Amino acid sequence: xxxxVTTQPVPPHRTAEEIGRTPLGPRPLPPLGEQRPxxxxxxxxxxxxxxxxxxxxxxxxxxxxxxxxxxPFGSPSAADAPGHAARAEVLANTLLTGTARRDRVxxxxxxxxxxxxxxTVVDPERLSIGGSALASGLDTLLDVLADVLTGAVHSxxxxxxxxxxxxxxxxxxxxxxxxxxxxxLQRRRYGDHPxxxxxxxxxxxxxxxxxxVRDLHRGSVLPxxxxxxxxxxxxxxxVVAQVGGALSGWAGQDAARELSPLPPVVGGDLLLVDxxxxxxxxxxxxxxxxxxxxxxxPALQLANMVFxxxxxxxxxxxxxxxxxxxxxxxxxxxxTPSGATLLVDADTASEVTAAAVLETRYELGRLxxxxxxxxxxxxxxxxxxxxxxxxxSSQAGLASFLANLAVAGLGVDWLRGYPxxxxxxxxxxVxxxxxxxxxxxxxxxxxxxxAGRLAPQFHxxxxxxxx
Numbered sequence: 001x002x003x004x005v006t007t008q009p010v011p012p013h014r015t016a017e018e019i020g021r022t023p024l025g026p027r028p029l030p031p032l033g034e035q036r037p038x039x040x041x042x043x044x045x046x047x048x049x050x051x052x053x054x055x056x057x058x059x060x061x062x063x064x065x066x067x068x069x070x071x072p073f074g075s076p077s078a079a080d081a082p083g084h085a086a087r088a089e090v091l092a093n094t095l096l097t098g099t100a101r102r103d104r105v106x107x108x109x110x111x112x113x114x115x116x117x118x119x120t121v122v123d124p125e126r127l128s129i130g131g132s133a134l135a136s137g138l139d140t141l142l143d144v145l146a147d148v149l150t151g152a153v154h155s156x157x158x159x160x161x162x163x164x165x166x167x168x169x170x171x172x173x174x175x176x177x178x179x180x181x182x183x184x185l186q187r188r189r190y191g192d193h194p195x196x197x198x199x200x201x202x203x204x205x206x207x208x209x210x211x212x213v214r215d216l217h218r219g220s221v222l223p224x225x226x227x228x229x230x231x232x233x234x235x236x237x238x239v240v241a242q243v244g245g246a247l248s249g250w251a252g253q254d255a256a257r258e259l260s261p262l263p264p265v266v267g268g269d270l271l272l273v274d275x276x277x278x279x280x281x282x283x284x285x286x287x288x289x290x291x292x293x294x295x296x297x298p299a300l301q302l303a304n305m306v307f308x309x310x311x312x313x314x315x316x317x318x319x320x321x322x323x324x325x326x327x328x329x330x331x332x333x334x335x336t337p338s339g340a341t342l343l344v345d346a347d348t349a350s351e352v353t354a355a356a357v358l359e360t361r362y363e364l365g366r367l368x369x370x371x372x373x374x375x376x377x378x379x380x381x382x383x384x385x386x387x388x389x390x391x392x393s394s395q396a397g398l399a400s401f402l403a404n405l406a407v408a409g410l411g412v413d414w415l416r417g418y419p420x421x422x423x424x425x426x427x428x429x430v431x432x433x434x435x436x437x438x439x440x441x442x443x444x445x446x447x448x449x450x451a452g453r454l455a456p457q458f459h460x461x462x463x464x465x466x467x
Contacts, residue, residue, distance in 0.1 A: 043412045044236040050251045051224025054243050055402055055411060056236035059395050064115075065232030065239075066132045066399035067141065070407055072225050073127040074194060074259035081194035084216075085124065086204035089170075090163050091213045091221075092122040095129070097158040099151035104158070107144060114140045118148070124195045125259045125337060126407070127221065132396065135233040142246035149221060149250045159210035170202045177275065177347075177448060181282035184273045184446040189265050189286055195336070223247070225255040227406040231399040262338045264288045267442040270357070270464045274451035281353040281449030283346045285360065287442040291339035292408055298421045299429040300333075300437055305380035306372040306430075307331050307363065307438060308344060310387075312379065315363050319346060325356040335408065342437060350450055354457035357447065357464075364440045371431030385419050 042058040075084035096118060097104045111117055114137020121128050129148075133141040173179050179199060186196035228247075230239050265288040290297055301309075308315035308331030319325040329346040344364075348356045372380065392398045392415065405414055447454065451467050458464035 041412050041416070042236055044240050045411045046240055048223070048240075048244050048247070050247065051222075051226075051255065052243075052247065052250070053227045053406065054240050055227070055229045055406055056234065056239040056243075057229075057231045057398065057402065057412060058234060058236055059231055059398060060233040061395060063135045063233045064132055064395060065135045065138050065141070065230055065234050066395045067118075067130065067145070068229040068399045068403035069129040069145070070227045070229075070403055071127040071129075071221060072125070072256040072258045073122060073220060074125065074257045075197075076257065078192045078194055081124075081192075081197045082201060082204055084194070085197045085200035087208050087212050087216050088122045088127065089166055089200055089205060090159060090208045091154070091216050092120040092127060093162040093166055094154045094158050094213060095120050095148055095152050095217075097162065098153050098155060099147045100153060101147055101151060102144075107148075110140060110144055113137070116141050116144075118144065124197055128403075130400070130403075132232075138230075138232075138234065138239070138242060139246070142242060146246045146250060149247070152217060154210050154213045154217060156210045159208070159213055163205060163208055166205050167202045170199060170205060173199060174202070177278070177280065177282050180273070180275065181284050181446060181448045184271070184448060185284040185286060188271050188444060188446050189341070190262060193260070193262060195259060195262055219254075220257060222252040222254060222256040223250050224252060225258065227403065229399050229403045229406060231395045231402065259337045262336055264338075265341055266444065267439075268444045270444065270458075271446045272451055272454060272458060272464050272466050273446050273448045274467045275448050276450055276452070278448070278450045279350055281348050281350055281447055281454065283344070283348065283353065283357060283360070283445070283447050285344040285443045285445035287342045287437065287444070289333055289340040289342045289437060292335070292405070292410060292414070294339075296429070296433060296436075298418070298425045299433040301384055302377065302380050302422065302425055302430050303367065303372070303433040303438060304331055304333060304342065305384050306376060307367050307434075309380070310383050312383075314367065315344070315346075315360065318363055319348075319356050319359050323352075323355075323359065325349075325352045325359070329360075335404065342443075344443070344445075350453045353447060353449055353454055354461050357458075358461060361440045361463075364438050364443065367438045368431075368435040371427070371434045373427045373431075377427055377430060381422060381425070385422050388419065388422075 044056045047053050073088060075081040096107060114133045116131060116133030116137055118129060118131035186198060190196040228243060265286055267287060289300060305313065307313055308329060315329050315331060319329050326346045326348045331342060331344045333340050334343050344360060346356055392401050405411060455466050458466060
């Protein structure tokens, strides 16, 4: 006797458009829910005797504590910036490879026993150390952190190993179109300022010695001027006392080195950077913006949302949805030591690069001449508030956000009040921000691509310096 298998008919395939429609027309979208403000955050914001600013925040969602340390790590001069960047990268990669008390394995083991981890990253502005642990293991996490800050040995063997790995990674990274475009944009915006050296030369990294790294650690890994943020299932007052005890041995008379002020971004022609044989181009535009502390900042953020800050923005609708010039286009605010800049990014096929630049310029001008109002502005406002609440809803997200605010001298109070400030922005204020910050003449930047194919297009378009 055999089993009888009954097969079910396969339903016909429906497209996304068909799924979204009914016989009476498109399915109506559900109404947006009311935006809820962030809950009250119990916090302490203080400066320890060694000059370290500590921000401790209670968020008891899960029994974990997130830690973010930001140490100013600027280059002493523009002339030394390339060498400093190379030494700083090696330092960041060897910071957790052993101390006088713990070797690399013991560091990892002690953290693992409390469900913890630590990681490091460095940029032209700061050395950052971040991680987390079970709240019950905070003492261990702080002890490991203190050990690393005061006792990292940067041994010859570990330095050589990490240096060789860095050389390989940097060599690969510098061949990527996005890195080439970023470096070209930084040089276009800031010239030889140390801020423009984000990825060191592999040849300079290869020359870094362990003794140079140890000297850099002694002279630059300093508490005064640094910021430590802790967020989690903790009592803020008690946490500050724990940090004060654990890091009491981290000291220094000098302050950590802040990056020198940046020159303002000045509008002008784009620069065409030749990448022979490239089938795609990277478009990178930038202009000067303002700091979060400026009263005009909320209006600027909403204007940016409308222009290119989310998927339903004007720029995306134009060069992605309507014309298909790019898969992704965006505009965003990048915060710098002197405030902020506006950036516009898009990657396009070579044959439509000039057309994409033209349409981007058109949308920049249209934002000021036809400013957002009504539903367009309210959608952007809801998205901005919702994105902020989403980004800070987790302990990790809140810790990172507060660490970035702290670098600008801000804290929990700024975060508490910002949704209200966004809600109070008027259409007239957004229109003024659009005129002031999105004028096409305010932007400069670069286009990276095959100059042989792009030069004739840009010669006709104008506003682009050819190689």
